[in-house]
Amino acid sequence: MKYSIPTEEYVTSGTVACQGCGAVLALRYALKALGPDTVLSVPACCWSVIDGPFPYSSTLVPLFHTAFETAAAAASGIRNGFAIRGNDHTTVMAWAGDGGTVDIGIQALSGAVERDEDIIYVCYDNEAYMNTGIQRSGSTPWGAWTTTTPVRHFKKEEKKDMVEIMAAHGIRYTATACVSHAEDFVKKMKKAKQIRGTKYLQVFASCPPGWKMQSEDSIKALRLAVQTGIWPLYEVENGVYKINHKPKEFKPVEEYLKLQGRFRHLKPEDVEHVTRWRDRRWKLLEAKVAMTRELYGAEAAET
Amino acid sequence: MIEIRFHGRGGQGAASGCTVFADAAFRGGKRVQAFPMFGVERRGAPVASFVRISDTEIRARHNIYTPDHVIVLSETLMSTIDCTEGLKPGGTITVNSAKSPGELGLKGDFKVYTVDATRISIEHGLGSITSPIVNTAMLGAAAKVTGQADIELLMQCIREAAPSKPDANADAAKDTYDAITP
Amino acid sequence: MKKVLTGNHAVSYGSMLARAEVVAAYPITPQTQIVEKISELCADGVMDAKFIKVESEHSAMAACIGASAAGARAFTATSAQGLALMDEMLHWAAHARLPVVLANINRSMAPPWTIWTDQNDTISRRDTGWIQYYCESNQEVTDSVIQAFKVAEQVELPAMLVLDSFYLSHTSEPVDLADIALVDKYLPKYQAKHDLDPAKGHPAYGALCNDEWYYELQIKMQWAMEKALDVIIAEDALFGEMFGRSYPVVEGYRADDAEYLVFVSSTIASTAKDAVDRARAEGIKAGSAKVRLLRPFPKPQIRKIAKGKKRLGVIDRNISYGSEGAFYTEIKSCLYHELQRPEIHGFIAGLGGRDVTVDAVYEMIKITAGRSPETDINWQGAKLA
Amino acid sequence: MPNKHYIPLKNINDIPTMAKTLGTMLVNETGSWRNVRPVISNEACIQCGICWKYCPDMSISEDEEGFPVVNLVYCKGCGVCAAECPKDCIEMVEEVR
Numbered sequence: 001m002k003y004s005i006p007t008e009e010y011v012t013s014g015t016v017a018c019q020g021c022g023a024v025l026a027l028r029y030a031l032k033a034l035g036p037d038t039v040l041s042v043p044a045c046c047w048s049v050i051d052g053p054f055p056y057s058s059t060l061v062p063l064f065h066t067a068f069e070t071a072a073a074a075a076s077g078i079r080n081g082f083a084i085r086g087n088d089h090t091t092v093m094a095w096a097g098d099g100g101t102v103d104i105g106i107q108a109l110s111g112a113v114e115r116d117e118d119i120i121y122v123c124y125d126n127e128a129y130m131n132t133g134i135q136r137s138g139s140t141p142w143g144a145w146t147t148t149t150p151v152r153h154f155k156k157e158e159k160k161d162m163v164e165i166m167a168a169h170g171i172r173y174t175a176t177a178c179v180s181h182a183e184d185f186v187k188k189m190k191k192a193k194q195i196r197g198t199k200y201l202q203v204f205a206s207c208p209p210g211w212k213m214q215s216e217d218s219i220k221a222l223r224l225a226v227q228t229g230i231w232p233l234y235e236v237e238n239g240v241y242k243i244n245h246k247p248k249e250f251k252p253v254e255e256y257l258k259l260q261g262r263f264r265h266l267k268p269e270d271v272e273h274v275t276r277w278r279d280r281r282w283k284l285l286e287a288k289v290a291m292t293r294e295l296y297g298a299e300a301a302e303t
Numbered sequence: 304m305i306e307i308r309f310h311g312r313g314g315q316g317a318a319s320g321c322t323v324f325a326d327a328a329f330r331g332g333k334r335v336q337a338f339p340m341f342g343v344e345r346r347g348a349p350v351a352s353f354v355r356i357s358d359t360e361i362r363a364r365h366n367i368y369t370p371d372h373v374i375v376l377s378e379t380l381m382s383t384i385d386c387t388e389g390l391k392p393g394g395t396i397t398v399n400s401a402k403s404p405g406e407l408g409l410k411g412d413f414k415v416y417t418v419d420a421t422r423i424s425i426e427h428g429l430g431s432i433t434s435p436i437v438n439t440a441m442l443g444a445a446a447k448v449t450g451q452a453d454i455e456l457l458m459q460c461i462r463e464a465a466p467s468k469p470d471a472n473a474d475a476a477k478d479t480y481d482a483i484t485p
Numbered sequence: 486m487k488k489v490l491t492g493n494h495a496v497s498y499g500s501m502l503a504r505a506e507v508v509a510a511y512p513i514t515p516q517t518q519i520v521e522k523i524s525e526l527c528a529d530g531v532m533d534a535k536f537i538k539v540e541s542e543h544s545a546m547a548a549c550i551g552a553s554a555a556g557a558r559a560f561t562a563t564s565a566q567g568l569a570l571m572d573e574m575l576h577w578a579a580h581a582r583l584p585v586v587l588a589n590i591n592r593s594m595a596p597p598w599t600i601w602t603d604q605n606d607t608i609s610r611r612d613t614g615w616i617q618y619y620c621e622s623n624q625e626v627t628d629s630v631i632q633a634f635k636v637a638e639q640v641e642l643p644a645m646l647v648l649d650s651f652y653l654s655h656t657s658e659p660v661d662l663a664d665i666a667l668v669d670k671y672l673p674k675y676q677a678k679h680d681l682d683p684a685k686g687h688p689a690y691g692a693l694c695n696d697e698w699y700y701e702l703q704i705k706m707q708w709a710m711e712k713a714l715d716v717i718i719a720e721d722a723l724f725g726e727m728f729g730r731s732y733p734v735v736e737g738y739r740a741d742d743a744e745y746l747v748f749v750s751s752t753i754a755s756t757a758k759d760a761v762d763r764a765r766a767e768g769i770k771a772g773s774a775k776v777r778l779l780r781p782f783p784k785p786q787i788r789k790i791a792k793g794k795k796r797l798g799v800i801d802r803n804i805s806y807g808s809e810g811a812f813y814t815e816i817k818s819c820l821y822h823e824l825q826r827p828e829i830h831g832f833i834a835g836l837g838g839r840d841v842t843v844d845a846v847y848e849m850i851k852i853t854a855g856r857s858p859e860t861d862i863n864w865q866g867a868k869l870a
Numbered sequence: 871m872p873n874k875h876y877i878p879l880k881n882i883n884d885i886p887t888m889a890k891t892l893g894t895m896l897v898n899e900t901g902s903w904r905n906v907r908p909v910i911s912n913e914a915c916i917q918c919g920i921c922w923k924y925c926p927d928m929s930i931s932e933d934e935e936g937f938p939v940v941n942l943v944y945c946k947g948c949g950v951c952a953a954e955c956p957k958d959c960i961e962m963v964e965e966v967r
Contacts, residue, residue, distance in 0.1 A: 001919040013944035014898035020948035057689035058895035065691035073544035077551025080535040084506040111540030216949030326489040341651035364752035689891035701882040
């Protein structure tokens, strides 16, 4: 068999994850990149259940369960606790869902980034509070059904752009990733591991029940998110933007939307709205790539 | 037990002055306690701070209502607050003023002292004419009037605590100490 | 070495002597001097600690929890609103059985905005699983930081020490700072039984736990608290031997032959001694008893000192709305099984920093000695019509 | 029947002081969740490893000849491997118990 990503496994079988869970793959890939000298700080999220009930765990690295809004703060404490005892090698990773990141955890995260704590913060983004039963989060996209944005009042607000918020902090490294593009994600995690200071990655992770789709479509939906341009793969390193993958031609967003029951109610004009949103976002992104390369590119190359 | 109340304005250093004064008394073998008026201090607003000095254990952990001595860092405070409130019969009040004690017009069963700490401080290069730093200078006067702190120990404590110009601050205290004759 | 220090700086030096390794804190009046001094001590290299300048008290406790789980000695300080914001993480630290130590300046809860002292911020954290020490002097503050770590690390529970806003926090008095080499002997470097170091295995902490084991984990916390009382007493005795200072969990003043005994805590315990002396001079056979702990509550010691008294009084600088003073409840409760229960007065005094003077305590002693209680609450010094 | 990863805890004395986890979730045989099972036909298989890569239950490994095999003890039957196989050599068939 050919292996495009490391073969070591740090997540065991037997997890309490739904069939076809993207969040399990996300952590599986992240730990493949980071290796065994890693500690996780996990707030309330799907992974607080996926990991398994006391006295069992499905990760083969130490995992500290912490309160919903504290992934970044607890990770800061762990990192400093190690540091004062002379351990500068263990990677401390905050591993949080989108609600725990863009909503309730944003304050602690912002603080940790501003302090430039030497941690990796990964948000596995499945675009709603899936653990509590699919409620709207700040990361839920426009147009989506959730249990708190019912079909007739689907979400009318755009998704909060956390990667840009992180970039605005002047963070050393931030990137998007997608579970369907495992090699890209592993590469970015390895890069993040080498950088001292705070790193933030947002990995798109499918949720078949929450997205109202068949479990076998889990990877397909994610791949379509990238192919339609809904989920751009890019990174910002020392202020310089770089697009990692741009489809030659975007697939129509309908292909992404129609696969998922959470978007089934959208009318053609709504699909238009999503298309416009995608196009505007890419325009801005490409402008940022050009602008930051011109402004800081040479500087970044030097450092 | 001797209780002393300092009156000043926020930013003048009455509270830190009290701590330094207590420190000097402590080094002279006394039991001490110093505390500011409890609350939010705002620059320019009238403030008070307190010192207790005793030969035996100080158990009282409450405010001071009937001081034996009062020290006033700024004469202008006298027009807005009753600086002699609660002053024990036979006590003292020492005011930073260029006037003579009689000119202050204070009446009561207490002794009044004045010292021109503003002039002395400026002579030592402490602050400016518009905002002289007088807290350390007034500690010398307090040491003389109350008899609770040895001037050498006080000067040493001032030198250790002063954020800048340690010697000038200590010398200013010595000058006010010498200027007053109880 | 004796130094004239504020209560706040007594906390800072205590954390330095205890060799706290990670400090995570957020400023709040009247605690700010603590973090300022710790910053200074760290910057000067006198204190070898990582100071995480977090963006909130909630994160402060979360970071302390993380650091403690990583095997380091973690410390923080806060007050009132800050402690309330931490609340969720206070439970977390206790349930995770992490020996974090916290200094809390007792400040009344808002609104209205207030920065003066009462105990409502800490009594409302009574059931979080934290050990709670109430301190009477700046010396006790410094010494309690050191003792708290020693106890917390043995029983695997966090501990907070509490000091009155302004009456201690901003009051300067001489504090004997122990020789750090001797403190090192008393309190050796923290060796966590388990920590997050990946080289030591791959434990997970706090995993989802259904009704199968949660109950038993709570019993373990209760057992740890019960053990804590013995450990606190033993460690205080050892501290006394090594440093010449000791703080009984219940400390009587002229209590042995007293007919009337008032229970007090924090700085009121100090003032009460003068009031007891005055009462004695007036012919009232009074005594006082300082209660050092709210959790674990020193029940046997309370029973012992209360035995044979004609009448008791309890002075609470707090109020459990809808009930009565917190110490009053506790003291009544632990006397319930006694065959002879003395009558007991409940006093509420000094809320929001209202001054509790010798006169005020003397008044409460007189009431205790003079008549039987009619209600559970006597409002002392309130402007009642 | 509990497997070898099962930790027998009888009473309070068996549980750690901290809520510290002791064993792996391999105790949890999630194969019982399955309605359909993947059946791999090696004929068309190009050993690309995609089924292994995308298995959310870490239930695919390779045999001695390099072909993928499914660990049915843990496979939840999500069907991702079948959907992602570029050669369509995995079929989801109804589970018969």
